[in-house]
Amino acid sequence: MTIYSGLQGAQGAQGAQGAQGAQGAQGAQGALGAWVPHFAQATVAPSAGLGPGADPAMSFALTASREELVEPRLAATWDPPRTRLMPPVAAVRNAERWADDIRVENCITALMQPLNMRFTNGGQFVLRHMNITLAAGGLVLGVAPVVLQLKRPPERLFALQTQMVFDMADLRQERLSEIVGQLGIPMQFWAAITDLNPSNHRRTLEFLAVALQALSHVNQIAKHGLACLRPTAFSPSIQPMINPRRFGAFPCGHAAEAFLVAHLLRALSGQSPGSAFDTQLQRLAKRISDNRVVAGVHFPVDNVAGRMVGVTFAEYVLARCGVGPGTWQPRGFDGDLTLQPGVPPEARAPQPSLMRDFDRHEPMDQATAGQTGLALPPYFEDLGAPQTVAQPLEDLDAYAASPDIALGLLAHAWKLAKSEWADWATVA
Secondary structure (H helix, E strand, O other): OOOOOHOHHHHHHHHOOOOHHHOOOOOHHHHOOOOOOOOOOOOOOOOOOOOOOHHHHHHHHHHHHHHHOOOOOOOOOOOOOOOOEEEEOOHHHHHHHHHHHHHEEEEHHHHHOOOOEOOOOOOOOEEEEEOOEEEEEEEEOOOOOEEHHHHEEEEEEEEEHHHHHHHHHHHHHHHHHHHHHHHOOOOOHHHEEEEEOOOOOOOHHEEEEHHHHHHHHHHHHHHHHHHOEEEEEOOOOOOOOOOOOOOOOOOOOHHHHHHHHHHHHHHOOOOOOOOHHHHHHHHHHHHHHHHHHHHHOOOOOHHHHHHHHHHHHHHHHHHHHHOOOOOOOOOEEEEHHHEOOOOOOHHHHOOOOHHOOOOOOOOHHHHHHHHHOOOOOOOOOOOOOEEEEEEHHHHOOOOOHHHHHHHHHHHHHHHHHHHHHOOOOOOO
């Protein structure tokens, strides 16, 4: 699922730019859609009508006006002359000159640039960060630490969890409005907890858009390669209450997105893990994930893996922005270990935790297991020590003459988003 699909066509609202209605098709350019509406959408705003596009009537009026203002065959000059008309090359602050959707696109490119996605001969999806350094001869590849990896569960686990999906259908009537309201990126639900709005959190919404879109690119490749079918493939009795998009089920995109948003909002707010604020975010992430099972379009195991993907990728995004220690904990999900060993494959029983309600408290690495006193489930892989970004790719050609360039696009986006939470507790 992409970030744009969740906006449900709200981008078309750009067609309401007054006389520019003839260019309403440009609504597709609104990467942030309903989240960060252009001021020009409001007819009472000073910037009404200043969005991209034109219509014949306004173009004719502007041409007629120019003929009266400009001397024939003479291009006017500035008096006094403007100094440094052209902005510096590759300066991060140039991002402030561009439209919000363009800033988002550029940050997505910067975030995705060093990522490598591959499938091993053993059927495992591996996401790596390719650390790049500069040398006299050009770019030199350094280490390539794993961000996360996934291996799909055996068909038997999905068959065994089909009854769980069937049983959760009993909740469909009471959760109907939630499920429909969460078809896309359910920002209204997050806003209910955090008061997210385009007036006070414009850059926060941009930052979330970057992280969510990059996550979608990663998740869709994983879904494509792992090729896990939805519950309807296992039983004609599931009969989902919504029509999902046509891609794989594992890992669950809604779960990955929900836990990523919860993690990033907590980091932005500076609230501590386990605080009342964080608890509400985590509960909402679980609720959104569970509702996909209730709707009949996902298995519980899809959410277990989706949570791992969302949390780990959120840590990676923050590391790329230079937040806190600047590290992420590499993790994996081994589907082969979702069934207990020791018996013939066709008779293997699932791990007991996978036949219960999806547990958001499950540790996903050894450090968390030690802190909580809970055992690390066998299907989660702790892939070693936290990893760091040697040097953000977007910073390689930073210009020392301009202090803010070295921040990089991602760190710049984080800095501006974090500034919107200044009245909350701070975070390093």
